Amino acid sequence: MSDRRTEILTAATRVIARRGVRGLRVGELAAEAGVSAALIYYHFADRAALLRETLGFIGDRAERYTTERGAAECRPDDPRDDLVQALLLELQDTPEVRENSTAWGELRASAVFDGDLREDLARATHAWVHEIAMLLGQADPAGTAPAHAAAAERLTTLLEGLSVRWLSGSLPLEQAQRVLREAVEAELTPR
Amino acid sequence: MSDRRTEILTAATRVIARRGVRGLRVGELAAEAGVSAALIYYHFADRAALLRETLGFIGDRAERYTTERGAAECRPDDPRDDLVQALLLELQDTPEVRENSTAWGELRASAVFDGDLREDLARATHAWVHEIAMLLGQADPAGTAPAHAAAAERLTTLLEGLSVRWLSGSLPLEQAQRVLREAVEAELTPR
Numbered sequence: 001m002s003d004r005r006t007e008i009l010t011a012a013t014r015v016i017a018r019r020g021v022r023g024l025r026v027g028e029l030a031a032e033a034g035v036s037a038a039l040i041y042y043h044f045a046d047r048a049a050l051l052r053e054t055l056g057f058i059g060d061r062a063e064r065y066t067t068e069r070g071a072a073e074c075r076p077d078d079p080r081d082d083l084v085q086a087l088l089l090e091l092q093d094t095p096e097v098r099e100n101s102t103a104w105g106e107l108r109a110s111a112v113f114d115g116d117l118r119e120d121l122a123r124a125t126h127a128w129v130h131e132i133a134m135l136l137g138q139a140d141p142a143g144t145a146p147a148h149a150a151a152a153e154r155l156t157t158l159l160e161g162l163s164v165r166w167l168s169g170s171l172p173l174e175q176a177q178r179v180l181r182e183a184v185e186a187e188l189t190p191r
Numbered sequence: 192m193s194d195r196r197t198e199i200l201t202a203a204t205r206v207i208a209r210r211g212v213r214g215l216r217v218g219e220l221a222a223e224a225g226v227s228a229a230l231i232y233y234h235f236a237d238r239a240a241l242l243r244e245t246l247g248f249i250g251d252r253a254e255r256y257t258t259e260r261g262a263a264e265c266r267p268d269d270p271r272d273d274l275v276q277a278l279l280l281e282l283q284d285t286p287e288v289r290e291n292s293t294a295w296g297e298l299r300a301s302a303v304f305d306g307d308l309r310e311d312l313a314r315a316t317h318a319w320v321h322e323i324a325m326l327l328g329q330a331d332p333a334g335t336a337p338a339h340a341a342a343a344e345r346l347t348t349l350l351e352g353l354s355v356r357w358l359s360g361s362l363p364l365e366q367a368q369r370v371l372r373e374a375v376e377a378e379l380t381p382r
Contacts, residue, residue: 020304022213102303109300111359112293113211118360125361153362153370158345161352168302169309170316171344179344186377
């Protein structure tokens with residue numbers, strides 16, 4: 001991806017996380033990204049295209065920070081730790097994760113009202129569920145593929161719910177992390 | 192509550208479910224409720240007060256339709272059925288439930304950006320978690336109160352996540368209902 005394009009998508013995520021999707025105006029985005037509005041329209045046909053690509057950008061960024069695991073706290077090559085980290089790293093109080101989770105939740109919430117994003121959102125959701133099902137398969141090889149798919153649906157949906165409860169001030173972060181950790185343990189057969 | 196007040200809150204829920212919280216303008220709400228803007232300001236000090244009371248109204252309405260259970264499908268006085276119904280009745284494709292769930296999700300999503308609602312939302316969330324914990328206690332008397340509270344947190348968070356996945360077109364309703372039913376069963380010790 002060109003640098004300019006990445007800069008625009010980074011700025012779009014930041015604006016959405018700060019003011020919501022409905023607060024995203026091309027003029028403000030141009031100022032945030034330090035480019036002209038014309039350049040934004042050069043890279044993205046219209047607002048719907050910009051939102052779709054921002055959704056993809058958020059997904060890629062989440063995949064990056066949830067796969068930067070395996071360092072300090074994890075036993076290397078333990079697929080259970082891999083699974084727990086892939087989920088728990090979405091509940092961290094760092095600027096990047098908070099911004100990413102806020103923007104993802106906001107794009108999800110806006111799709112309730114705006115049909116444009118639904119197809120891309122469903123595709124991104126399915127890709128995420130599939131990725132977690134794969135990790136479940138490695139962590140729990142005795143289980144079946146349909147059982148892993150169902151568990152991945154439960155865990156990712158729970159994580160989305162925990163994330164918005166955390167960000168909206170109804171659940172402290174530590175409690176959200178604990179709920180998620182217990183839910184993962186409950187899905188795995190005991191060691 | 193006065194009839195006029197109820198009419199205004201009913202109309203506010205409808206407008207939020209149709210256009211989002213940020214689409215709620217007092218002028219439009221007055222037209223929807225068939226009252227003057229002055230009457231709205233007579234009943235509610237400001238927009239924040241109106242949103243807080245709408246949140247309470249949505250909660251009361253959900254409590255009503257989820258306690259109108261026990262009829263056709265349920266074995267009477269079976270506390271397990273009571274619990275399953277109290278949760279599953281939030282995932283129904285009726286205009287009232289769809290409207291209520293959309294407005295609840297939207298108020299939750301807007302609280303990420305707007306601090307005004309957070310305290311009332313946290314209180315409404317805790318009341319709901321507590322109610323489900325009580326039903327879990329009746330359905331599973333062998334369990335402990337802390338275990339029921341933790342399970343209620345998991346189930347209501349999962350339900351919020353399922354609801355917004357359903358409403359945003361990422362999960363068919365039948366699948367959302369199935370995921371929820373299986374999650375409740377997993378929380379209860381086998382009969």
